[in-house]
Amino acid sequence: MDYPRLAFWFLFILNFLVSLTTPQPAPRARYNRCSTSGNYTTNSTYSKNLNALLSSIPASSDLNSDGFFNASIGQNPDQVYAIGLCRGDLAVGSCHSCLNNSVQAITQACPNQKEASRWYDHCMLRFSNRNILSTMEGGFGFTVWNKANATNQTQFNDVVGNLLSGLRDPAAAGGVRKYAAGVANYTSLLKIYAMEQCTPDISVMDCGRCLDAVMTDVSTYCNGKVGCYSIKPSCVLRYETNQFYQLPADAPPPLMPQPAPTPVLVNAAYEQHSSLRGGGNNKSRTLIIIAISTASAVLVVVLICLFLRLRKGKQNNVGRTGSNLIDPILRADSGSIRDIIRCIHIGLLCVQENVASRPTMASVVLMLNSFSITLPLPSEPAFFMHSSIDPEFPLLHEYSSGTKDSSQSTSKSAHFSENEASISELHPR
Numbered sequence: 001m002d003y004p005r006l007a008f009w010f011l012f013i014l015n016f017l018v019s020l021t022t023p024q025p026a027p028r029a030r031y032n033r034c035s036t037s038g039n040y041t042t043n044s045t046y047s048k049n050l051n052a053l054l055s056s057i058p059a060s061s062d063l064n065s066d067g068f069f070n071a072s073i074g075q076n077p078d079q080v081y082a083i084g085l086c087r088g089d090l091a092v093g094s095c096h097s098c099l100n101n102s103v104q105a106i107t108q109a110c111p112n113q114k115e116a117s118r119w120y121d122h123c124m125l126r127f128s129n130r131n132i133l134s135t136m137e138g139g140f141g142f143t144v145w146n147k148a149n150a151t152n153q154t155q156f157n158d159v160v161g162n163l164l165s166g167l168r169d170p171a172a173a174g175g176v177r178k179y180a181a182g183v184a185n186y187t188s189l190l191k192i193y194a195m196e197q198c199t200p201d202i203s204v205m206d207c208g209r210c211l212d213a214v215m216t217d218v219s220t221y222c223n224g225k226v227g228c229y230s231i232k233p234s235c236v237l238r239y240e241t242n243q244f245y246q247l248p249a250d251a252p253p254p255l256m257p258q259p260a261p262t263p264v265l266v267n268a269a270y271e272q273h274s275s276l277r278g279g280g281n282n283k284s285r286t287l288i289i290i291a292i293s294t295a296s297a298v299l300v301v302v303l304i305c306l307f308l309r310l311r312k313g314k315q316n317n318v319g320r321t322g323s324n325l326i327d328p329i330l331r332a333d334s335g336s337i338r339d340i341i342r343c344i345h346i347g348l349l350c351v352q353e354n355v356a357s358r359p360t361m362a363s364v365v366l367m368l369n370s371f372s373i374t375l376p377l378p379s380e381p382a383f384f385m386h387s388s389i390d391p392e393f394p395l396l397h398e399y400s401s402g403t404k405d406s407s408q409s410t411s412k413s414a415h416f417s418e419n420e421a422s423i424s425e426l427h428p429r
Contacts, residue, residue, distance in 0.1 A: 031142040031231060033117040034110035038129060046114065049074035050127060054107070057084045057125070058100035066176035067095050068200045070133050082127040088179025088197050089246040090122055098123035119231055121244070126233065136206035137233040143217045146227030146240075150186075153224030159186050160239055163194050164215055171196040172207035181245050194239035202234055210235035343368070348378035 040046040053073045060069045067086035074080055084102070086095035102118050102125035110116035115128040119142065126132060150156035163184040171180035174197075181195040198207035214230040214237040222228035227240045238244070326340050346367050352358050357379055359367065367373055 030121060030144065030229065031117075031119045032106075032109045033140065033142075034113045035115035035117075035128075036113075038114040039112045040114050042112065045074070045078040046080065046129065049078055049080045050107070053080050053082050054103045054127065057082065057103055058096050060084075063095050063099070064092050066200060067092075068177070069099070070199075070201055072131075072133065077129075080127060080129060081132050082125070083132060083199060083201075084123065084125050085197075085199055086123045087121070087245065088174075088177045088195070089181065094122060099125060117233065119236075121229075124231075124236070132233075134201040135234075136202045136210055138210055138213045139233070141214065141217055141230065141232045143214075143221045143228065143230040145222040145225040145229070148226045149224050150226050156186060156192075156226070157224060159184050159192055160194070161219075163192060164196070164218070164237065164239065167194060167196045168208060168211050168215075171198060171211060172204045174198075176200055178202075178207055181247070183243075183247070186241070190241055191243075192239055192241055193243050193245065194237075195245050196235070196237045198235040207235060211237060342371070342375070345375050345378065348381065349376065351381040352379045353381060354379060 040050070053071060056071070057063075057069050062069050063084070063086065067088065067090060069084035070082070072079055072081045084099045086098060090098070098120055102120065102123060106116055106118045106125055106127070109118065115130070117126045118124070163182055167180040167182050171178055174180055178198040178200045179195070180197075181193070183194070184192050186192050196211055198210055202210070210232050214232050214235055217230045218228050218237060218239075222230070229238045230236070326337065346359075346364060349357075349359050350364065367375060
């Protein structure tokens with residue numbers, strides 16, 4: 001049985017079943033701000049206007065074209081203004097889903113507050129009793145950064161700074177989305193991904209000013225950090241060493257190739273800083289983020305396949321089925337199995353730990369051309385480890401080396417061991 005192939009299908013089916021039976025968790029909010037500027041009472045006119053406006057956001061057709069919603073409802077003093085924004089690369093369905101979660105969560109997180117804001121990785125939602133439409137606001141902000149440091153912080157900061165500066169103007173002039181994303185090479189193996197976005201209802205100049213403000217926060221709090229996420233009410237900026245957004249099909253090649261310093265570790269933990277102006281207080285706390293990278297998932301699959309492969313080798317040994325090592329296409333030609341097993345035997349002779357015991361090239365040629373030559377018993381190869389299984393069941397038991405007359409041959413077998421440490425560490429040359 002082909003165990004690696006069986007392992008692949010087992011993991012595929014298991015993943016499919018888990019996706020059907022496991023409910024998807026709600027997206028994690030990056031930041032939640034409840035204003036203390038005023039409260040409303042339940043079932044008041046303001047409460048009814050707010051509920052009506054928020055409930056209309058997820059189904060709004062405006063989200064289908066530019067991922068942006070802004071509207072107001074009611075009359076003063078009970079008028080409500082709301083803004084919803086999805087990240088520029090987000091698909092329509094994901095945009096509706098993210099804002100729907102925001103609508104359900106924001107009034108629970110900020111009950112009876114007349115003004116509140118909620119940010120996710122994929123979307124943002126704000127509402128207020130004052131006019132926040134078409135107005136650039138920078139009075140408060142939020143920044144979260146990866147605690148891991150780049151090894152060459154000066155070079156890393158230069159690459160990040162050039163990348164963010166290069167995205168500023170395209171984002172500000174980005175039309176209906178005011179969104180720009182890009183990637184730059186930090187090393188030959190490590191890239192830096194970044195995105196910048198403004199609410200589309202502000203001007204090009206105001207968008208540029210807002211992005212300048214978040215870039216100042218980035219340089220203040222994220223110096224040398226391998227990941228950073230900074231927010232203002234009217235704009236957002238983020239960079240990471242992993243691809244957190246979807247690249248367009250015609251994306252340009254990475255910018256600014258750099259010489260390669262030592263790669264860095266990412267996704268260890270995050271710290272955050274939030275700020276309020278006008279009597280607000282600054283606070284900082286640590287958030288631990290557990291992230292399983294794609295490389296870790298691949299490693300798990302590889303280890304499972306390796307285990308199954310070792311188990312298969314053990315079965316070949318115990319079951320005396322060395323021919324299972326042979327490709328099924330070659331094994332179908334039963335007349336060639338004896339020749340192939342003989343080649344395996346000769347190969348084991350060539351990798352014996354004692355170099356003096358290894359046959360010369362002339363001897364190998366002679367062994368391959370003549371079945372009348374009795375092959376010696378192979379000794380332990382260089383990678384041999386003592387087995388935890390019974391060594392009396394040899395892999396090469398199927399092939400008996402002896403005289404030309406197979407009926408009179410004396411069976412000689414080579415002891416074979418289970419390699420308990422078959423994972424090699426690779427080192428560069």
